[in-house]
Amino acid sequence: SQQGEEDPQALSIQEGENATMNCSYKTSINNLQWYRQNSGRGLVHLILIRSNEREKHSGRLRVTLDTSKKSSSLLITASRAADTASYFCATALNTGNQFYFGTGTSLTVIP
Amino acid sequence: DADVTQTPRNRITKTGKRIMLECSQTKGHDRMYWYRQDPGLGLRLIYYSFDVKDINKGEISDGYSVSRQAQAKFSLSLESAIPNQTALYFCATNGGNSGANVLTFGAGSRLTVL
Numbered sequence: 001s002q003q004g005e006e007d008p009q010a011l012s013i014q015e016g017e018n019a020t021m022n023c024s025y026k027t028s029i030n031n032l033q034w035y036r037q038n039s040g041r042g043l044v045h046l047i048l049i050r051s052n053e054r055e056k057h058s059g060r061l062r063v064t065l066d067t068s069k070k071s072s073s074l075l076i077t078a079s080r081a082a083d084t085a086s087y088f089c090a091t092a093l094n095t096g097n098q099f100y101f102g103t104g105t106s107l108t109v110i111p
Numbered sequence: 112d113a114d115v116t117q118t119p120r121n122r123i124t125k126t127g128k129r130i131m132l133e134c135s136q137t138k139g140h141d142r143m144y145w146y147r148q149d150p151g152l153g154l155r156l157i158y159y160s161f162d163v164k165d166i167n168k169g170e171i172s173d174g175y176s177v178s179r180q181a182q183a184k185f186s187l188s189l190e191s192a193i194p195n196q197t198a199l200y201f202c203a204t205n206g207g208n209s210g211a212n213v214l215t216f217g218a219g220s221r222l223t224v225l
Contacts, residue, residue, distance in 0.1 A: 035214075040199070040219070042216035043154075043201070045213040045214065088153060090214070097159075098156060098169070099144070100170075101146075101153045101155075102153055103151065103153040
């Protein structure tokens with residue numbers, strides 16, 4: 001399977017703390033993306049990092065990519081209760097045609 | 112209206128029945144995908160299509176078939192549903208190299224096979 005893995009599977013933090021989740025994948029990629037899913041809903045795209053980039057920021061999100069280790073991390077700073085959701089990484093292969101998802105991290109932010 | 116619309120949103124059926132899940136999009140994207148989500152397994156790719164004449168199998172296509180009726184429509188069929196096909200199914204679109212190359216998802220279709 002091309003599917004990546006994320007850890008931790010579940011994370012519970014207090015509001016205001018930072019949340020870090022990690023993604024590992026198996027093959028060479030064109031880019032890596034992070035998505036958010038509220039319970040039982042569709043996934044929403046958060047941020048994309050290309051294979052030649054090492055770090056990217058978007059608001060309270062910071063993504064890093066280490067292609068030598070085939071891993072990425074998503075940092076959410078100053079978390080809010082509204083950040084409670086599942087977060088998935090997805091890798092786009094070099095062909096750019098297919099997207100493979102990790103197993104997800106369930107984040108709970110306690111008010 | 113949503114960019115990607117899936118119908119039905121919820122369906123309960125019996126083993127052996129034929130089921131069709133429909134997806135339509137207003138994004139004007141050429142690329143469409145069907146994913147299945149199971150707890151602890153993330154999303155797995157079932158089929159994908161890059162235009163009306165192009166259909167490709169994903170990781171877990173056995174037991175499923177698809178039809179790309181038009182650029183905007185991509186249907187997933189279970190010819191003879193079985194209980195382990197109980198899952199949440201998502202349709203997604205992508206603009207390809209001409210777009211942002213990210214996926215836009217529908218709200219999902221929850222299927223229960225008894």
